[in-house]
Amino acid sequence: MKTRLIDLKAVWLIMVCAVCLTSCRDNDYVRSIPASATAVMKIDGAVVAGSHKMLSLLPFGDKTADVIDLSREVYAFETVDGNLGICARVKDSDALLEALKTVTTSDVRKQGDYRLADINNSWAVGFNDKSLVVLGPVSVAALPDAQRSIVRMLKQDEDASIMARPMYSKFDSIDSRVAFVAQVQALPEKFAAPFMLGAPKGANASQVAVAAGVDIKDGIVRIDCQSFSFDKSIDRELKKSRAAFRPVKGVFSQSMSHNQLFSLFANVKGKEFLPLLQSDRSLQAVLMGLNTAVDFDNIMRSVDGDLAFMFSGMSQDNIAMTMLARVDNPVWTADVDYWKQSCQPGCSITGSNGSWVYRGGDISFSFGLQGDVFYGISGETPASIQQLLKPSQPIYGEVSRMIAGNRMAMVLNLNPLAANSAAAGGMFDILKPIIDNVKAVVCVMK
Template sequence: MKHFRIIIGVLLVNLLLSCSDSSYLNPVPAESKALIAINPAKMSGIDNVIVLKSLLHLKKLDKTGIDLSQRILLFESPDGNLGACMKMRDKDDFLKTLDNLNEQGVCSKVQSFRDYNFAVLRDSWLVGYSDKSLLIMGPVTVSGQSQMRQQMVKYLNQDEDEGILSSKIYEKIDSLEAPMCMVARADALPEQLVAPLTIGIPKGADASRVYICANVEKHGECLFFDGKPFAFNRKVNESLQNALAIYRPIKGTYANTMHPEDAIGIFMDVNGEAYLPVLQNNKGFQVLLSGINSAIDMNNILRSIDGEMTLIGRNDKASQGISLVAQLAHTKWLADVDYWKQSCPAGSSIVDWQKDAFHFSDGKADFYFGVTPDKQFYSGSTPEKALSTIANQENRPTRNDQQLFAGQRFVMMVNLNHIGTEKGNMVGDFISPIFGKVSQLVYRIK
């Protein structure tokens, strides 16, 4: 009996120690909008410490003072700053690491501030650390470094009740077993991505209620996110999951439609009758189509879709800077075009362009659209962009394209160099120092 009690005692101690093992993550703010968890010990296929090599500009990591056996947590803070938190193994060794980086001109000299040590990496990333935790945040301008340092002190002082460990978002990411995974609020991402990521949200619900949960892998210059949307709110989550059932497996019919200079490409296979009500509940898509919808009955066109559909976000700021191509069940709406021509709002017009094809203009933007004899809808802001959506369909998808789309029901591709927004640039600034060169993000739902 005595031995049994000793064994139980040892097990309890070990359990408590393992539970407290994550306390080094306390500096991550509880209200973080996005988390990416990286387990270096589980990584394979790519350099398992590429994050540290890229961010800290180190070639060897065996004596850095950082514990590479523990999870690294990347995050977006409530105020939009980006950060990384990891476990400190030996504070003295890490100080030597920073001193070496200072000699190489990579970081500033280490300075003490309110019981913690700080340095600046590449003039834009602040490094702060304690005996237990290493916290890196940025990018930040020189004028903003003082305020950022004070914020980091507050984070480094947090206990388990104040930090990320007590949050639902951490509970979710902690349940995932992939070597690299992400849980992110939809509104933490560039605004162009919010509408497609929140398809299925109930009417009137805010995008901040929708989260994306995904496994993450890097192949070449592409970062893959394989997952799906969800919500902690039961009603919102049910609506999101019901919408997912509308998507059908993609064959990659329009794999060649997206060009390297395009910002975003969204690929799916749907029945328009079922899909339209979901789009009508999505504020982002309604805003996107509002200018066109004033003269063209886009709802009727969308309702006629039955098959693969691809939406391309071209690299311009106009809402009409999009191209939509899709397989149709019918073209009955062509009979309504004459009525559309007659009922255009003042200052806008619809004229014939070519056979079963038309040109809408309101003086500010143009939209060319039409139907092929085999019932494919095509469109774009110029004749060239509209025709390019169907020009390459005779070319079979490449092997890479087939692998990209195989088994998927929704694919969104993002070319980081062409996002062109402050948050988009911020994401790029964050990804490159951490993952090395990344030019494209791909989000997929199986």
């Protein structure tokens, strides 16, 4: 009996080892992603196979399923120097070579166990029997360096790859067929700022990360995300700050117009939210100019309920911001006359009865109260405050319905963003083949 038990243990051990070895072989190609990658997206191969847009991630068109193993995930990543990369498992290296010859803009050359080429004089391509890596876009002059980088990636062992990083293991906690984990520094600045809310003042965007699952339905990309940090003290502060965010009621969910680029929705008590806002350098830069004209901090302290920031511009010189917030006991209205008297030379505040305009040089900012709603808007006071609350052409109804119930929601309207894709950069470029022609991206934090 004892001998039989030992035999069963031996069989069990062999089976476990076999499973582990098979798993390792399946993931061999992932070690081509460098450990220094600042963002990594994992896409179920079946999702790639079923989407014409996602197939554009790879250059082989109808032959993709013959040369790339789409039973495994396809990875997109961003390198520390800002290049974008694709990593996939090779199914048939000989067929891949023949397919590459039909799309490459240079001869495919052999370097040891690796094949190297380029596509459209801007994307470097390299592969071996296990892994395909595409890297770019780069200039023609930089292609040799990019190809050398690919060779290093294909050569590196697991310890030098993303597989040795906690970032890679974070994928295990994301239940989605499309998922990404990114350092906040890999995101465009305007979109990164909300993820830094709650981080200690000294923390930088390389120390805070975002883990997210992605779903696409009815023309809307929904991203369910969570900010975190591998630094325990920073992560503790991020988790602590979540108490300041209450479920959004959706009061302003239909206030984003079709031509606004980006919006942030939350529900907060201003006195608790203000310290988080003050510690976020990017958002403070946006609001700093307001604090020189009015006591914006005091206005924020009166907020108690839904809050929305909406932006039409991308650059610091073209913020075009609208702010809407539910307020309670706005005692700051008694200070407006003092603000008028304290204006710097060349500046002024005019208006009365809950509607004022600040003017200074080329800048004007209108603010006031409509019942229990505070409004602030770049430029002159609109003809109708109701037009701010319910514009004639609001963002899509599917988007507004996703906002309520979450701790925070961010919306990217892709119509104006398409013209500004260069300004968006980074992870937007990784997402582009997936979200091309999609109407909006909604990022929610539960």
